[in-house]
Each structure stands twice: as C-alpha cells, then as structure tokens.
Amino acid sequence: MSQTTKIENAAFIITVDPERRILKDGSLLIKDDRITQVAKSDDLQDTPADRIIDATDMVITPGFLNGHMHISYAHATRGIFPDDLGPAYYPYLFSIQSIMTPEEEYNTSLLALTELLKYGTTTIVDPGSTKHLGACLEAYRESGCRIIVGQQVTDRPNPWNLPVYSTEEALKLTGDTIERWDGELSGRVGAWAMPFAPEYCSDELLVGAKRIVDEHSTGLTIHHSQTVPAGEGASELDVSSTQKLADLGVLGPNVTLAHALGISEHDVEIIAEFGARVIMCPTAAIKGGSGMTSTALLPELLEAGVPVGLGTDAGNNSNLVESMRAMYLAAVLYKDGRRDVSKIPAETAVELATLRCAQALGLDGDVGSLEEGKKADLVMFDTRRAEWRTLFNPINNLVYNADGRSVHTVMVDGRVVVEDHKPTFVDEWELIQKVQSLGEDLLERSGVSFPSRWPVV
Numbered sequence: 001m002s003q004t005t006k007i008e009n010a011a012f013i014i015t016v017d018p019e020r021r022i023l024k025d026g027s028l029l030i031k032d033d034r035i036t037q038v039a040k041s042d043d044l045q046d047t048p049a050d051r052i053i054d055a056t057d058m059v060i061t062p063g064f065l066n067g068h069m070h071i072s073y074a075h076a077t078r079g080i081f082p083d084d085l086g087p088a089y090y091p092y093l094f095s096i097q098s099i100m101t102p103e104e105e106y107n108t109s110l111l112a113l114t115e116l117l118k119y120g121t122t123t124i125v126d127p128g129s130t131k132h133l134g135a136c137l138e139a140y141r142e143s144g145c146r147i148i149v150g151q152q153v154t155d156r157p158n159p160w161n162l163p164v165y166s167t168e169e170a171l172k173l174t175g176d177t178i179e180r181w182d183g184e185l186s187g188r189v190g191a192w193a194m195p196f197a198p199e200y201c202s203d204e205l206l207v208g209a210k211r212i213v214d215e216h217s218t219g220l221t222i223h224h225s226q227t228v229p230a231g232e233g234a235s236e237l238d239v240s241s242t243q244k245l246a247d248l249g250v251l252g253p254n255v256t257l258a259h260a261l262g263i264s265e266h267d268v269e270i271i272a273e274f275g276a277r278v279i280m281c282p283t284a285a286i287k288g289g290s291g292m293t294s295t296a297l298l299p300e301l302l303e304a305g306v307p308v309g310l311g312t313d314a315g316n317n318s319n320l321v322e323s324m325r326a327m328y329l330a331a332v333l334y335k336d337g338r339r340d341v342s343k344i345p346a347e348t349a350v351e352l353a354t355l356r357c358a359q360a361l362g363l364d365g366d367v368g369s370l371e372e373g374k375k376a377d378l379v380m381f382d383t384r385r386a387e388w389r390t391l392f393n394p395i396n397n398l399v400y401n402a403d404g405r406s407v408h409t410v411m412v413d414g415r416v417v418v419e420d421h422k423p424t425f426v427d428e429w430e431l432i433q434k435v436q437s438l439g440e441d442l443l444e445r446s447g448v449s450f451p452s453r454w455p456v457v
C-alpha cells in the first residue's frame, strides 16, 4: 500500500533544483520514497495526504552527503590520540580495528550513523573499512541511512597495519563484495571497488578493480594524495600519481578520488579531462596540518568542472563528522587562505554538501536536491533558535550561523529517522553506554593507550 506525505508550511525550502529556487512558504508532497511535488504552500493547501508533517518555522534542505567517512570503528575509541601525532596514529588505529568483533562493529557503526543522521547527513560513503558487512547491514537497515560500502584492499606492504592480500585475492574480494552487497536494502546500499591508495596497490590491482566496476556499472573510490607534502605545492610523486592513474586507464567518470590535497594544476586538468570526481575532507585536512587553506585546489577543481563533494573522514582523525561543519569550512577556508572573499560562495558550499556531492558519487539522479521524482531525503531545521535569527537569507544562515544542533527532522527514502532532534530507530543513550564500554574493552585488549597530557585525578 502506498503512502502519501505532505510536509507543509515551511518557512523556506532550499531546493538546489536546476534554477536553484528557494521557496518561501513552501510545501512538499511525497509518495512512498519519492518527492512528487515541491510548491508554494497555498498551492498545496487543499491536497490531502495520509500523513501531514508541520514545517512551520522550518528551513528544509536536501539531505547532506558525506563522500568519505569510515563509520565502522572510530567511535569506539574516539578522541584518544594526541593531536600532535599526525599520521603516526594510523597503525594503532588499524590494529584496534583488526580485533573488533562483528557485534562491536555493528554497535560502533550504529552510533556513527546515529550522529550523522541526527545532524542531517543522509548518504555516506564508507571507504571500505568495515570488516563485518553482514553485521553492519543491520545497522544500515535499522538506521535507514543511504550508504556506499566496499572492501578496502592493498596488495603491497604498507606502514599502516592494513591487511595485505595477493593481487588475485584482492580482486576476488572486490568483485565478491560488489556482487554480494550492491543494491541491498531496496537500493539504499551501493557497493564499490575500494583499493586503498595508489602507493599500496599494484598496477594490476588498480586496473583490475577498474575493470570490475566497469563490468558491474558501479563506482571506485581511492585515497588519493591524502596530504600536501611539506614545502611548496605538490611533489613529483603526487603529480605522477594522478598521471599514473590516467595512464593506467583507471581514471574515469565512475572514479572518485578522496582527499586530493597534494594535486597540481596539471592534475586538475587530467582529472577534468577524464571526467573523474573528487571528495575533499576539510575537517580532517586542517586538523592534520595539510595546508589545505593555501594549497589544495578546490576552487580550481570547481572551475575545471570536476564534480566535487565533501567528506569528513573518520571520527578519529577529523573527529568532526558533521556535514554542516565541513560545509562551513569549505566556505571560509579559501576566503582566508587566498585572501579573496569571492572564493567558494555560501551557495557553492551548500552545493558541495548536497548536489555536487551527489554528482561526485554518481547519485545525482536520485538525491542531492529536492525535486519531483527524486528520493525523499531531506532535513528540517528548526529556526526557532537564537543562532538562526534573524532570518532573511536562509543560505547564509545555514552555512555561517547554524550547525547540526538545529536539525529537527530528518527523512531518508520517505522514512522519518530523526524526529524532534531524536533518532527514531534506537535508544541513543543505551547505545552510547554500550559503545563506551566496548571501547574500554577494546583498549584493554589491544594494549593501546595514550594518557591525557594533563593529569586526570
């Protein structure tokens, strides 16, 4: 039986549709999982619906997308690493992750998803770090999120304690993962190839992974040029790593490069020429001292027409996993770094977290904007709060004033997953207590310990 929903009397609906309309006094009609109409409230006043959601004093936006976020492990031991450790924390992290049980991973994934959904992120790319996809599928099912998963693989030694497979095993795992999980949960789950990074993958693995995704009409994401090298601009290695992917035939419109911090202007041209896509993670980049504000080429990628979206990376390197904060940073970093207030306007920042990110993930046919025919993935912000007032320009208030705390209601695929600021799918406090205790247990089992620099008495 199909169900109709009307969300009525919103203060503003930020549609991100082709005309970028902002509807003042707007309403939305939804049938099951898809939007059927976006219109002025007066025009839909007499249209009946099975379910009515009051949006008085709300600003409605498309659901946000997070194009790079390892959701499965970091919440268990979040915040334990000193901030001056830099990449040296990775081996500890991956050794903790390697001993996690399916139940532990399910619970940490569910907590990460709870946080993401509560603050308005409805689509997530988990770049291949989930070990027990079967257990975690339950977390995706319960939370109602939209997610792209995969299996991160390397076939070369790496300093990060990542498992090293033979090339053949890595390719088999990639193909099997896509065949098993792509399209699960009525299409809310996608599965991609996820070779970890060009430095730790042979040419054969990279080429083979691309061939698999071409055959399966799915995507590939890879950590690419994750840091800006010390000194000026990009190093020879970074330049050649983009060129190398292009020369191997691995770049293409179904390939999403994550981070892309150390790329050169020539690399931007290559990425544009091959139609590849990029996800940048400002909250992680600046905490990692990457020099993103002055050297990473987000404005240039946009000028070159490359589909770019935002990610946050894991809860243990950026720590912040909120799309709203990534969107804010995208808007302000380049104004400061380039000493140019025309860089990344607020409207572009909104696009980076919505439609442009959907394009960078190949999902823009379904999500990223509020239009007839698209999936009903949306966020309702409560503007009856000090940080939203006064309210004249909802875009500026959304990007520069607000954060996830004002997210009142979140819908994914037509299902309300957050209502009155609370997740509808889980007892949040009970889950938090569970993850706190499993985190303590994991630290004890792994022997990883980083005492506070200040005495805890």
Ligand SMILES: [Zn+2]
Binding pocket: 068, 070, 127, 223, 313, 314
């Ligand atoms: Zn990553």
